[in-house]
Amino acid sequence: MQKQLTSFLRGAIVPVVILLVWEACARAGLVSPIVLPAPSAVAAKWWEALLSGELVHDSIASLYRVVVGFVVGAALALPMGLLMGSSQRLYGLFNPLLQLLRPIPPIAYIPLAILWFGLGNPPSVFLIAIGAFFPVLMNTIAGVRHVDGIYLRAAHNLGVGQLALFTRVILPAATPYILAGVRIGIGTAFIVVIVSEMIAVNDGLGYRILEAREFMWSDKIIAGMITIGLLGLVLDSAMNALNNHLLRWHRGLEH
Amino acid sequence: MQQQQIVVGDVQKVFRTQERDVVALKDINLTINQGEFVCLLGPSGCGKSTLLNAIAGFSLPSSGSILVDGRPVSAPGPERGMVFQEYALFPWMTVAQNVAFGLEVKGMAKADIAARVDNLLDKLHLKDFRNRFPKDLSGGMRQRVAIARVLAMDSPIMLMDEPFGALDALTRRNLQDELLRIWAEFGKTIIFVTHSIEESSYLADRIVVMTYRPGTVKRDHHVTLPRPRDPSCTEFNELKRELGQLVMEEQQRHAAAEMRLAAVD
Numbered sequence: 001m002q003k004q005l006t007s008f009l010r011g012a013i014v015p016v017v018i019l020l021v022w023e024a025c026a027r028a029g030l031v032s033p034i035v036l037p038a039p040s041a042v043a044a045k046w047w048e049a050l051l052s053g054e055l056v057h058d059s060i061a062s063l064y065r066v067v068v069g070f071v072v073g074a075a076l077a078l079p080m081g082l083l084m085g086s087s088q089r090l091y092g093l094f095n096p097l098l099q100l101l102r103p104i105p106p107i108a109y110i111p112l113a114i115l116w117f118g119l120g121n122p123p124s125v126f127l128i129a130i131g132a133f134f135p136v137l138m139n140t141i142a143g144v145r146h147v148d149g150i151y152l153r154a155a156h157n158l159g160v161g162q163l164a165l166f167t168r169v170i171l172p173a174a175t176p177y178i179l180a181g182v183r184i185g186i187g188t189a190f191i192v193v194i195v196s197e198m199i200a201v202n203d204g205l206g207y208r209i210l211e212a213r214e215f216m217w218s219d220k221i222i223a224g225m226i227t228i229g230l231l232g233l234v235l236d237s238a239m240n241a242l243n244n245h246l247l248r249w250h251r252g253l254e255h
Numbered sequence: 256m257q258q259q260q261i262v263v264g265d266v267q268k269v270f271r272t273q274e275r276d277v278v279a280l281k282d283i284n285l286t287i288n289q290g291e292f293v294c295l296l297g298p299s300g301c302g303k304s305t306l307l308n309a310i311a312g313f314s315l316p317s318s319g320s321i322l323v324d325g326r327p328v329s330a331p332g333p334e335r336g337m338v339f340q341e342y343a344l345f346p347w348m349t350v351a352q353n354v355a356f357g358l359e360v361k362g363m364a365k366a367d368i369a370a371r372v373d374n375l376l377d378k379l380h381l382k383d384f385r386n387r388f389p390k391d392l393s394g395g396m397r398q399r400v401a402i403a404r405v406l407a408m409d410s411p412i413m414l415m416d417e418p419f420g421a422l423d424a425l426t427r428r429n430l431q432d433e434l435l436r437i438w439a440e441f442g443k444t445i446i447f448v449t450h451s452i453e454e455s456s457y458l459a460d461r462i463v464v465m466t467y468r469p470g471t472v473k474r475d476h477h478v479t480l481p482r483p484r485d486p487s488c489t490e491f492n493e494l495k496r497e498l499g500q501l502v503m504e505e506q507q508r509h510a511a512a513e514m515r516l517a518a519v520d
């Protein structure tokens with residue numbers, strides 16, 4: 001307890017000093033508030049946005065897009081990865097195309113997304129789905145290919161049929177890989193949502209900071225960025241908790 | 256006259272690798288009766304696992320036939336339950352789930368599964384561990400779960416590939432006694448692979464000593480020592496000495512072959 005407190009305090013030193021210096025510079029008028037507003041101004045703006053409900057509304061809008069896009073991308077990637085990982089023939093058929101498409105950053109799909117889906121949520125969801133699709137697919141394939149043959153032999157010996165082999169042996173055995181892919185996919189989705197909100201919609205955290213730029217409200221821009229950071233942190237912690245729960249059988253496992 | 260359960264006829268197994276063909280099994284003829292406890296004994300590399308895997312149906316012989324209850328073996332199946340040296344428990348399932356799994360995929364009713372699992376966990380002293388994951392168990396405990404998993408399937412035949420090889424001496428003796436109790440109680444036919452002379456002398460009705468490359472049957476020895484066996488008695492040590500002589504000859508051929516291979520490479 002004492003130790004935790006000390007380490008917390010030690011970790012707080014650098015940020016507090018930076019904030020103080022920053023505040024002092026801003027108050028002394030060394031930099032224009034448009035270039036770099038005082039931290040107190042940013043905090044005030046953040047608080048104001050929170051009270052007005054705008055911040056909550058934007059956060060939910062962004063989160064909604066991340067979730068829907070991610071679910072669409074992962075729901076396509078998972079079964080495809082399971083099939084490609086277990087069938088050499090399907091792998092041979094689809095892998096060359098995937099290797100070609102994979103390096104294209106989701107951002108490069110923006111013009112196409114707008115042409116295909118117009119404005120609003122659909123292009124945004126499409127871009128996020130693409131961002132989530134590849135990491136989940138690649139890791140699922142790798143996970144299935146790395147399933148230890150001894151589990152398959154044990155399952156065959158118990159008389160396990162094809163469907164149960166997939167759902168109760170191969171899928172759980174591949175979970176560590178799949179979850180690593182999910183984590184990368186969520187990270188990508190989070191980047192893509194901010195960018196996509198700068199082009200096609202009129203709410204969400206990405207839209208809000210771009211809007212603030214139009215009026216040169218740099219305190220609002222920074223407040224928005226901080227919210228993005230917090231939301232990312234929440235997403236990552238949630239992922240972490242899910243990971244620990246789903247892999248509770250796995251920690252420290254040695255054969 | 257006891258019933259013949261496993262009949263291995265003229266079995267041959269050749270592994271073709273890029274450098275050379277390895278004749279792992281040659282002219283294996285073996286008839287195992289229902290309820291027999293047979294040990295396959297020999298130094299490593301003499302084809303014990305290959306023969307066991309052929310009977311299990313994991314890897315079929317290159318020629319010859321294996322009949323179980325009159326039917327040729329073509330694939331693995333729960334009537335020939337396998338216990339692996341590496342345990343091969345499903346790490347994402349708890350102890351109870353591991354034992355229940357084979358019954359679930361067979362479509363047995365939930366209540367029946369629960370009753371059978373409870374009974375087996377009780378019998379193998381695993382009751383307090385039923386909700387643990389395999390990673391939280393010792394090697395001996397894991398092997399108990401693996402045995403329970405096979406017993407759950409009610410397999411008449413148990414195939415065991417050096418199941419206690421990774422355990423310390425005390426745990427090993429413990430599990431050997433446990434296995435003998437189970438064997439007596441359930442009347443299983445057991446084929447047990449080991450390279451330990453002591454272990455085979457302690458367990459088997461019949462010890463099949465194998466030769467090294469090609470793997471053939473060197474000696475089919477019926478053990479007449481009464482049970483429970485006393486490893487310190489004269490007859491037991493007499494048996495060990497005799498088997499030791501046979502195994503040592505093969506061990507030397509193994510070592511000589513390795514030297515030759517090393518010289519070629």
Ligand SMILES: Nc1ncnc2c1ncn2[C@@H]1O[C@H](COP(=O)(O)OP(=O)(O)O)[C@@H](O)[C@H]1O
Nearest residue numbers: 270272277279298299300301302303304305306
């Ligand atoms: N998949 C394989 N490919 C090539 N050679 C193999 C293969 N499996 C086993 N062998 C060879 O067959 C022989 C018998 O192996 P194995 O049955 O594992 O022996 P044991 O179980 O008695 O130690 C060994 O010489 C081994 O090198």
Ligand SMILES: [Mg+2]
Nearest residue numbers: 303304305416
């Ligand atoms: Mg072996």
